[in-house]
Amino acid sequence: MQVLYFGWVRSRIGTGKEELSPPPEVDSVAGLIDWLKARGGGYASALEDSSALRVAVNQEIAPLDAAITDSDEVALFPPMTGG
């Protein structure tokens, strides 16, 4: 699974993109966030408050409970600040 981070989520985690293989029980974005948080360190600090996070699955805005599979591209980021 390709996982991307932007904004302060990226700077806290320390990378913008990584290829991950979460266990099969991780089948939603919320599950992925919990699994990543358990790694501690930058992951725990970046993903601590899921209400501050926004999500895209395959480059489309998605809710936290969106289902995901290994072939998806999942992005986690703060609220967008375009313009």
Added chain:
Amino acid sequence: MIRVQTEDFDIGAEISRMTDGNTEIGGLASFVGLVRDYAGDEKISSMTLEHYPGMTEKQLERLEADARERWQLQDVLIIHRYGELQPGDRIVLVVTASEHREASLESCQFLIDWLKTKAPFWKLEDRESGAKWVESREEDTVAADRWVRVTDS
């Protein structure tokens, strides 16, 4: 048309390109966003815009399509820059052209309101006290939400 680029843009040239040869355009509206040199009472020396390549283009194309569906428009141009910018630099250009003024004026405001909350960009300010990510503003969400139609869901 949408463009996502690091380079600056020439507003006059972009408007000429849009209007040359299209004499059905009766008016156009434009918005240019610029980098300020302060945030609150702190000086900003530069701003770096990060974006989500691929998703950014999709979102901007969707915004253009949405504006064209809501208003009768002759043309739409959105240019959004990314990378490191200095105070005074142009960040974004929105130009909308129509036969009559209402459509261009309203759709220009609609696009810039929606860009604020729906375009996947994040801004890192280089302040005197250190680097700081720009937070989304409640006012921007309110401004974007007023364009949500009852039929949308």
